[in-house]
Amino acid sequence: MTGTSHDPIAIPATAAAPWVERLLWVFMISFAFDYRAAQAREASGGAGIDQLVFLAGAIFSTAGILLIGWRHLLVRPGAWLILGWGSFLAFMGANALLQGVAPGRSIRIILPLCLCLAGMMNAHIAGCVGVRPSRIVAPVLAAACTNVIWRIFHGFVFKGVTLETARVEVQSSANNWIAAWIGCALLLRPRFHWTLLVATGVLFIGIFVTITRSLLFPVMASAMAAGLCFLLGCRWGNFHWMELPKRLLPVGAAAGLALVGIIGAAVAEPLLIERWNERLFHHASDRNTTEDISYLTRRAEADGIFEILNREPVHYLYGRGIGASYYWHPKHMPAIHLVYPPDEEIGDDVWFAGHSMWTYSIFSGGVLGLMAHVALIGGVMAASLSAARANASDPGPDQWLAFLPFVAACCLLSETLTSNPFDERLASMIFGVMAGLSQAFLVRASWIHARPRLSDA
Numbered sequence: 339m340t341g342t343s344h345d346p347i348a349i350p351a352t353a354a355a356p357w358v359e360r361l362l363w364v365f366m367i368s369f370a371f372d373y374r375a376a377q378a379r380e381a382s383g384g385a386g387i388d389q390l391v392f393l394a395g396a397i398f399s400t401a402g403i404l405l406i407g408w409r410h411l412l413v414r415p416g417a418w419l420i421l422g423w424g425s426f427l428a429f430m431g432a433n434a435l436l437q438g439v440a441p442g443r444s445i446r447i448i449l450p451l452c453l454c455l456a457g458m459m460n461a462h463i464a465g466c467v468g469v470r471p472s473r474i475v476a477p478v479l480a481a482a483c484t485n486v487i488w489r490i491f492h493g494f495v496f497k498g499v500t501l502e503t504a505r506v507e508v509q510s511s512a513n514n515w516i517a518a519w520i521g522c523a524l525l526l527r528p529r530f531h532w533t534l535l536v537a538t539g540v541l542f543i544g545i546f547v548t549i550t551r552s553l554l555f556p557v558m559a560s561a562m563a564a565g566l567c568f569l570l571g572c573r574w575g576n577f578h579w580m581e582l583p584k585r586l587l588p589v590g591a592a593a594g595l596a597l598v599g600i601i602g603a604a605v606a607e608p609l610l611i612e613r614w615n616e617r618l619f620h621h622a623s624d625r626n627t628t629e630d631i632s633y634l635t636r637r638a639e640a641d642g643i644f645e646i647l648n649r650e651p652v653h654y655l656y657g658r659g660i661g662a663s664y665y666w667h668p669k670h671m672p673a674i675h676l677v678y679p680p681d682e683e684i685g686d687d688v689w690f691a692g693h694s695m696w697t698y699s700i701f702s703g704g705v706l707g708l709m710a711h712v713a714l715i716g717g718v719m720a721a722s723l724s725a726a727r728a729n730a731s732d733p734g735p736d737q738w739l740a741f742l743p744f745v746a747a748c749c750l751l752s753e754t755l756t757s758n759p760f761d762e763r764l765a766s767m768i769f770g771v772m773a774g775l776s777q778a779f780l781v782r783a784s785w786i787h788a789r790p791r792l793s794d795a
Contacts, residue, residue, distance in 0.1 A: 345734040347785055351468030354406045358460075359469050361399045361406075365460055366477035366771070368395030369453075369764045370484040373492045393449075396767070400456040403463050410466035411459060416777035419717050420462060423455050423773075426710040430703055434659035443661030443689050447702075450691075450766035457770020465778025471736040474778060478771050479519060482512035483537060485764055486544040508547060511762035514556035514753055515769075516541045518746040521560030525568050525585050526577075526738035555752035563748035567741040570723070574730035576737060631677045636693045636756065638670035638685060643692075643701045657704035663689045664701060691761035695754040711760075714773065719747045721776040728783035740779045743772040 369392050404411075411417060427448065434444035464474050493508030516537050523534045545553045568585075571577040642665045647653050658664075666674070666685025678684050692698030699707040722744035729737055750759050750769060759765045 345470070345736070347732055347734055347782055349468050349782055349785055355464075355468045357406055358403055358464050358467050359473055361402045362460055362464055362469070362474065363477040363480075364399040365396055365403070365456070366481040366767065367484075368392050368399065369767060370481040371488050372485065372762075372764050373489055392763075396453060396456065400460055403460045407463035407467050410463045413462070413466050413777065413781075415721065415780065416458075416462045416465075416774060419714070419721065419773055420455070420458055422717070423451075423458060423710070423714055426703075426707075427451055427455060429706065430660050433656055433703065434661055437659035437662065439659040439661045444659065445661075447661045447689070447691050447761075450760050450763045453763055454760065454766040454770035454773070457767040458773040459770075461771040461774025462777045463774075465774065465776075465781055468781075469778065471739045471775060471778045474771065474775055475519075475739055475742065478515070478768055479533065479537065481764065482510075482516050482519075482768060483540045485512045486510040486516070486540045490544070490547055509553075510544055511759060511765035512768060513541060513544050513553050514749040514759070515746050515765070515772075516544075517553075517556040517560040518563070518742060518749040521564035521749075522567070522738055522742050522745055525564040526571065526741055528735070528738065555756075556749035559748045559752035560745055563745040564741070567726070567744065570726070571730075571741075574727060576730055576733050631674070632756070634670055634674055635666065635685075638666035638674060639664070639688070639693055640697045641667035641670065642685070643697050647701065653704060654700070655704045655706065657700065657702045657707055660702040661689055662702065663687050691758045693757060695758040695760060698758055715747050715751060718769075718773045718776075719744045721773075721780075722747070725776040725779035725783065729779050729786065732786050734782070736779075740776070743775050746772045 372389065372392055411420060430448055430451070431444070434448070435441070461474055465471070489510040490508045520534065520537050520541060523531070523537070527534075541557075545557075568577055568582070572579060645667060646658065646664055665688060671685065674684070692701070695711060696708065699711045703710065722741060726737070726740035726744075729740055746769065750765075753759060759769065
């Protein structure tokens with residue numbers, strides 16, 4: 339992961355490269371210890387001093403990288419993605435202001451989207467000044483693994499969460515990216531590395547403790563997307579079919595270790611197995627409802643949002659503004675209150691970024707917001723495959739990471755119906771770095787294609 343393997347394509351790093359790399363570490367680690375705020379803080383929209391320190395680290399590191407390498411922001415094709423997302427954020431800020439959304443709310447909800455832009459610019463500049471892709475990804479992996487363990491520790495120690503109540507309070511937003519990284523490391527990486535064991539252990543600890551079914555979707559998406567990338571790599575000459583059994587051996591080993599871990603957990607803590615059984619097979623009957631409560635709350639949210647938009651259909655074009663209030667549809671509340679206490683105020687005045695990226699993007703930005711999210715994710719996927727193809731003739735030791743943004747986008751998409759990844763600061767930063775990572779490979783590809791001209795000269 340350190341990127342010490344020799345690359346046959348020597349890309350001369352600028353004098354700024356070491357500084358950009360250090361600042362990129364500061365940027366990613368700044369929110370490695372981020373966590374979900376308490377309900378009281380969420381309602382007031384405030385932020386703790388610790389989270390303000392995290393934000394300061396992200397802002398100053400980004401400012402340092404921009405000060406060093408702002409000229410590289412114009413390097414294409416990555417510049418188009420930065421320009422597009424930056425323009426969208428400017429529109430969303432103005433839209434919320436013109437529609438009278440409380441600035442405190444709009445700033446809080448738009449912040450993760452801005453951190454995504456910061457990650458995009460930082461990784462883009464890093465690739466342009468000569469920082470190797472493996473060194474760009476290293477701080478992302480460190481921050482992601484740290485946050486998964488930290489969220490669990492923070493929940494059990496500071497929030498009073500127990501094994502009986504552990505859920506989203508200890509769930510990290512970095513899980514879906516770790517799943518993507520593991521899929522690439524298993525199927526696309528040329529050699530085994532010890533970080534694979536660490537990442538796999540961290541991911542499945544996070545899944546097992548939080549009892550979250552939706553985290554199984556990124557695992558499946560990672561397997562399918564990495565498999566597709568392997569097929570493309572075979573077509574481009576990077577991989578060979580005969581290598582597949584060898585590459586699948588770690589998958590079998592990981593599955594065996596997972597099985598041993600599940601058996602061990604069942605013996606040590608039967609409660610976790612019982613809770614998984616309830617979540618997978620008895621998710622409705624044990625809660626006095628005829629429907630899964632997770633599905634019910636998301637349906638109530640979507641129905642409420644579309645009822646608001648239907649009152650003035652013009653808002654389907656530009657939304658109600660980021661941070662605007664919505665509600666859960668009253669027709670679902672009797673069933674929801676079979677699970678939640680009847681006197682608990684829930685779903686009355688909601689303004690956070692929703693349980694689905696798609697419904698909230700329509701509510702906050704209308705069709706324009708929806709198209710911006712589609713363009714971002716689609717652009718990241720296209721840039722990733724384009725960069726991998728451009729480097730296929732002379733692959734280096736980091737070639738497997740060229741596919742990582744594509745796989746990461748697939749894993750993010752797998753969760754967007756049931757959650758909004760852009761509601762989380764660290765998740766947004768990570769995806770921003772993925773959006774900018776392909777530029778490093780495209781810079782490398784330009785040196786590959788320049789070699790014949792240099793030799794002729």
